[in-house]
Amino acid sequence: MKLYEFVAKQLFRKYGIATPEGEVADTPESAAQIAGRLGRAVIKAQVLTGGRGKAGGIAPVTQSNALETAKRILGMSIRGLQVRKLLVEEDKSPEKELYLGITIDRGKRRPVLIASRLGGVDIEEAARKAPGSIIRTHIDPLAGLFDYQVRTVSRRLGTDVGDVAFRLYRLFIERDCTLAEINPLGVVADGSLCALDAKITVDDSALFRQPFMEEESGSPEAIAKKHGMSYVALDGNIGCIVNGAGLAMASMDLIKGFGGEPANFMDVRGGAGAEDVADALSIVTSNPNVRAVLVNIFGGITRCDEIAVGIRDFRRRMDIRLPVVVRLTGTGEAEARRLLLSTGVIAADSSEDGARQVVALAHQP
Amino acid sequence: MAQGRWWLLLISRDTRVIVQGMTGKAGSFQARQMLEFGTNIVAGVSPGRGGEEVHGVPVFDSVEEGVAETGADASVIFVPARSAADALFEADDAGIGLVVCITEGVPVKDTMRVCRYFEGRARLIGPNCPGITVPGECKIGIMPNGIHLPGRVGVVSRSGTLTYELVELLTRNGIGQSTSIGIGGDPVPGMSFLDALSLFEKDEKTDAVLLVGEIGGTSEEDAAGFIHKMSKPVIAYVVGITAPPEKTMGHAGAIISGRSGTAQDKIYALEKGGAMIASGPGDVVEKVKRTLAKN
Structure with a gap:
């Protein structure tokens, strides 16, 4: 789960990492009021995506243009996300901008501290343009970050970041982060360090022990999650319902290979029953772009006959005309075929066959 | 590990398997599937349930007891995500050589710590995995039979x-x-x-x-x-x-x-x-x- 910048900065302050003084506003008037109090200020759109600066979602303001700027940014949408909150902060004008972040090196199975003199830019960009500027230090997840490691990083960086690095690591570990990033970490006039931006991603698997509030929303993603399924909306017109993430991605790729475009990713997970499939169908078909649906189930713990009952009941209840191609194999397969015989769904006998048929149906005028 | 045959891939029909979390729904269901496959399941572990039996297999309170009583050399884990790391540390400390963790949703911090702890010791497959199967010999995990x-x-x-x-x-x-x-x-x-x-x-x-x-x-x-x-x-x-x-x-x-x-x-x-x-x-x-x- 990604945290908003203002939430991440609250967390920074809790862990003793300095941030600019600032407040959150959700109306232009309150934003202007805060800016007036701060003097030289920056207004920053609070959305969970990168590229805010390039999109014009971050702007320095004066007393005279604060209201107008806040109004403009609150009306924006950045990469499809509506700006509903602003962070209004004092403008720190740092002398130097560094990068300091901790993430997980999946291959080495350890956290890695990354530092760079080239703060303020995308770290992947910096790594490509000037690979020598990136300092990487792997951290033993049992022993923690050592003094000597931080000394070495500070020496190579030319700035003592020891205190901030230790605080950031403590936050990273205690709050189950997969990313804790300060970019830029500003060196301000008096030589002190200040986290000018904050990016934190918390491990979804650790939310049971991390008291972060999940974003409440009625999005198909959120509804699917509530049902123990995983859904990701895409741009195409072929709905997909599959058990297992790997098989789901394989099905989407096959659809693409036959010239179609998947409308979504959906993994209904092992052991799904009749009601789960009906829920999955209603989530997938709630997308108005969907012209045909592929259900691809490899039965094991998931019983094909249960899935068939779900499809049959959904079609009876909803009276949908949408063509549905079903490929069921494994436990309860024969019974499933019998159940679906009179329902008008189209049977497929392999993943490839299912993908081919559903693409043809979606292309029909 | 069982002598003589384990050079094949980690497991054979001689591998003696412990099921951690065997009294749970998934653990008990999958233990039966493994038994039907022919896996040599020698013990189950569920803290507080020692002395019971599941599918005729004795259940112990700890992995250590299970190993001492049965000579188990591999373990498969079905315990919930929040206690999976603990179960993994326990298996390694009891001298288990191969641990297969089926549990989904284990925090990545826990997995990193377990991997570090296991270095030079037990071999880990998973978490969030279907396990390992040698056809005709042994299945440790949840791949369907047949x-x-x-x-x-x-x-x-x-x-x-x-x-x-x-x-x-x-x-x-x-x-x-x-x-x-x-x-x-x-x-x-x-x-x-x-x-x-x-x-x-x-x-x-x-x-x-x-x-x-x-x-x-x-x-x-x-x-x-x-x-x-x-x-x-x-x-x-x-x-x-x-x-x-x-x-x-x-x-x-x-x-x-x-x-x-x-x-x-x-x-x-x-x-x-x-x-x-x-x-x-x-x-x-x-x-x-x-x-x-x-x-």
Whole structure:
């Protein structure tokens, strides 16, 4: 789960990492009021995506243009996300901008501290343009970050970041982060360090022990999650319902290979029953772009006959005309075929066959 | 590990298996499936339930007791995510040599700590994985019974149902498997593709390897460099070409972060490393068939 910048900065302050003084506003008037109090200020759109600066979602303001700027940014949408909150902060004008972040090196199975003199830019960009500027230090997840490691990083960086690095690591570990990033970490006039931006991603698997509030929303993603399924909306017109993430991605790729475009990713997970499939169908078909649906189930713990009952009941209840191609194999397969015989769904006998048929149906005028 | 046979791939019919979390719903159901497969399950472990029996197998309060009483050398874990790491540490401390963690949703911090603790000690497969199966010998995990056929193709995959689908397709086409390993869909896995390829290279029962990858991380790329050094052919199939960036595709580890972890990168690296790339399940069967015919 990604945290908003203002939430991440609250967390920074809790862990003793300095941030600019600032407040959150959700109306232009309150934003202007805060800016007036701060003097030289920056207004920053609070959305969970990168590229805010390039999109014009971050702007320095004066007393005279604060209201107008806040109004403009609150009306924006950045990469499809509506700006509903602003962070209004004092403008720190740092002398130097560094990068300091901790993430997980999946291959080495350890956290890695990354530092760079080239703060303020995308770290992947910096790594490509000037690979020598990136300092990487792997951290033993049992022993923690050592003094000597931080000394070495500070020496190579030319700035003592020891205190901030230790605080950031403590936050990273205690709050189950997969990313804790300060970019830029500003060196301000008096030589002190200040986290000018904050990016934190918390491990979804650790939310049971991390008291972060999940974003409440009625999005198909959120509804699917509530049902123990995983859904990701895409741009195409072929709905997909599959058990297992790997098989789901394989099905989407096959659809693409036959010239179609998947409308979504959906993994209904092992052991799904009749009601789960009906829920999955209603989530997938709630997308108005969907012209045909592929259900691809490899039965094991998931019983094909249960899935068939779900499809049959959904079609009876909803009276949908949408063509549905079903490929069921494994436990309860024969019974499933019998159940679906009179329902008008189209049977497929392999993943490839299912993908081919559903693409043809979606292309029909 | 059981003597004499475990050089094949980690397990055999002599492997003595403990089921941690056997009194739970999934643990008890899957223990029965494993018993029906022919796996030698010698003990279950559930704290506070020592002295009970599940499917005729004795349950102990701790792994240590289970090992002392039965000589178990492998363990499979079905305990809930919040206590999975504890169960893993317990297995390693009790001297278990191979631990398969089925549990999904283990925090990645816990897995990193477990991997560090296991270094030079127990071998870990998973978490969030379907386990390992040697057809006709032993199954530790949750792969369905009845889809495997003894043979000479090693299978290693990050997926569950996609693995079952491919294994079943191979079987239906008369192509048997030496060992199938699901390394799991988490960001930080115990066994990596590279580990599995090294094992298959050494395994006398394996003639060719099928590697099934997906978006996220660099496990496929890390293994690609090893393929050149192998004497055995590798067929690779990577899914997630249609996956958008920054979205988790079901598996916690299946996410394209920034510019890294795309299916295209993985396919490129694997092909450069000398693997044959399959475009879909049907093509996997064709390529494996052709490879075996050449050998």
